[in-house]
Amino acid sequence: MDAKEYSLASMSSNTLxxxxxxxxxxGVEKGASQDEIKKAFRKVAHxxxxxxxxxxxxxxxxxxxxxxxxxxxxxxxSYDRFGSSGSNPFGGQQHAGFGGFGQGGASFDxxxxxxxxxxxxxxxxxxxxxxxxxxxxxxxxxxxKESVFGVTKSINLEHMVMCDTCEGSGAKxxxxxxxxxxxxxxxxxxxxxxxxxxxVTECPRCLGRGNVPQESCSRCNGSGVMRKKETVxxxxxxxxxxxxxxxxxxxxxxxxxxxxxxxxxxxxVEPDKVFKRRGLDLIVxxxxxISEAVLGTQQHLTLLDGKDIEFSVPEGTRDGTTLRxxxxxxxxxxxxxxxxxxxxIEVPKKLSKKQRELFENMQKxxx
Numbered sequence: 001m002d003a004k005e006y007s008l009a010s011m012s013s014n015t016l017x018x019x020x021x022x023x024x025x026x027g028v029e030k031g032a033s034q035d036e037i038k039k040a041f042r043k044v045a046h047x048x049x050x051x052x053x054x055x056x057x058x059x060x061x062x063x064x065x066x067x068x069x070x071x072x073x074x075x076x077x078s079y080d081r082f083g084s085s086g087s088n089p090f091g092g093q094q095h096a097g098f099g100g101f102g103q104g105g106a107s108f109d110x111x112x113x114x115x116x117x118x119x120x121x122x123x124x125x126x127x128x129x130x131x132x133x134x135x136x137x138x139x140x141x142x143x144x145k146e147s148v149f150g151v152t153k154s155i156n157l158e159h160m161v162m163c164d165t166c167e168g169s170g171a172k173x174x175x176x177x178x179x180x181x182x183x184x185x186x187x188x189x190x191x192x193x194x195x196x197x198x199x200v201t202e203c204p205r206c207l208g209r210g211n212v213p214q215e216s217c218s219r220c221n222g223s224g225v226m227r228k229k230e231t232v233x234x235x236x237x238x239x240x241x242x243x244x245x246x247x248x249x250x251x252x253x254x255x256x257x258x259x260x261x262x263x264x265x266x267x268x269v270e271p272d273k274v275f276k277r278r279g280l281d282l283i284v285x286x287x288x289x290i291s292e293a294v295l296g297t298q299q300h301l302t303l304l305d306g307k308d309i310e311f312s313v314p315e316g317t318r319d320g321t322t323l324r325x326x327x328x329x330x331x332x333x334x335x336x337x338x339x340x341x342x343x344x345i346e347v348p349k350k351l352s353k354k355q356r357e358l359f360e361n362m363q364k365x366x367x
Contacts, residue, residue: 022066022079025059030080034071041067131207131258133160133225136251138265142236144272145304148282148330150238154231155265160253161228162260163220170224170256171213178214180206207257224256234265239280239332242269275304280330280337285344293317293345301339303328311341319345 023030026040041063048060069075140153162168171177179185183203187210191199202208216222232251240246244267252261276283286299296315302308311325321343329337351359 020062020066022070025062025066026070028070032070037067037070041071131255133253133255133258133261135261136253136263138263139268140265141268141270142240143270144275144277146236147240147242147267147269148238148277148304150240151236153234153236155234155263156229156231157251157263158227158229159251160225160255160260161230162254163217163224163226165219166217166224168224168254168256169213170217170220170222172215172217174213176214177211180210180212182206183210185210209257225254232263236267237332239330240267240269241277242267272304274302277330278340280332280335282329282337282339283342284339285342287344287346288313288317289346290348293319293343299341301325301341313343317343317345319343 023032026037026044028036028040032040044063045060045067048056048063069079136157136159138155138157140155142151142153163170166172166174180187180203182205183189187203187206187208188200189203191201203210206212213222217224220226232248234246234248236246246265246267248263248265250260251263254260274284282304284301286301288297292313294316296317297313298310299313300308300310309325309328311323313323317323323341323343325339325341327336328339331337348355
């Protein structure tokens with residue numbers, strides 16, 4: 001997100017809060033419990049946080065100001081007593097969370113509310129997300145038959161893996177470490193955000209460990225990872241479709257003091273000369289002669305596994321009819337599709353003399 005510069009205006013102690021309805025700002029009733037006030041503040045602070053795309057710095061400060069008063073029993077009692085008359089029940093003195101916007105940034109006191117819960121782990125107290133390496137993508141092409149029955153494929157990768165010399169520690173001797181000078185062994189560093197918040201983040205030098213190797217590993221130069229060519233065996237499940245994506249966990253790029261990314265495999269399926277698919281159903285087109293459609297016939301079909309089956313075409317089958325051969329389609333778990341035979345009837349362009357006589361007789365018979 002683009003950095004934003006926020007103007008922090010100074011505020012007079014006589015207009016800090018008494019002209020504002022703190023209950024209305026937080027959206028609670030006057031008799032709201034402390035738990036209700038806390039929940040309301042979480043909601044409003046999350047909505048108006050200035051670091052969000054649609055945030056509102058002014059409303060965010062007002063919400064904090066309201067919370068500072070209503071979450072403190074003594075301040076709340078004084079506020080309830082003096083109401084919105086404009087007088088300052090605190091003797092004209094600014095209290096933590098009310099002022100300080102004009103001199104050196106705001107002094108916000110969020111009590112026992114964890115900012116990490118509201119805005120994410122970038123704020124102090126939030127749970128640090130585990131570092132994860134970069135994901136990788138590749139593409140493989142399957143035959144139609146392979147996509148139907150499944151197959152095992154070998155994929156050649158060149159990716160980052162844990163250093164096999166230092167086992168990812170980055171140290172020549174992982175038992176010999178020294179305190180990180182950047183964070184002084186704390187594993188975290190502080191920085192100012194927008195001149196308002198003090199944020200606590202993972203130390204970029206020791207990656208949160210608080211110490212660094214005395215001497216770096218010569219194989220990986222202290223990075224803990226190295227580039228390696230590797231062949232990965234991937235099991236492609238039966239019934240996979242063109243455009244599907246498989247994820248192989250941990251086969252992306254490795255990263256120091258974290259977990260490896262994942263490998264995403266996009267599936268491309270070559271068309272078959274005989275079959276198409278619709279979900280778990282296999283579709284085949286079959287052209288019949290007029291006599292076969294009228295009188296009915298037995299037809300043969302070779303399946304993808306090489307087996308031959310026979311199916312019946314009933315008398316009087318019309319052009320465009322779909323015949324269903326049950327449980328001969330694609331299998332996925334306990335479910336199996338069907339084969340759908342799309343029937344078209346061939347009309348001869350040329351007739352022999354005998355054929356013409358037969359059709360003329362049929363015509364005379366009203367057929």
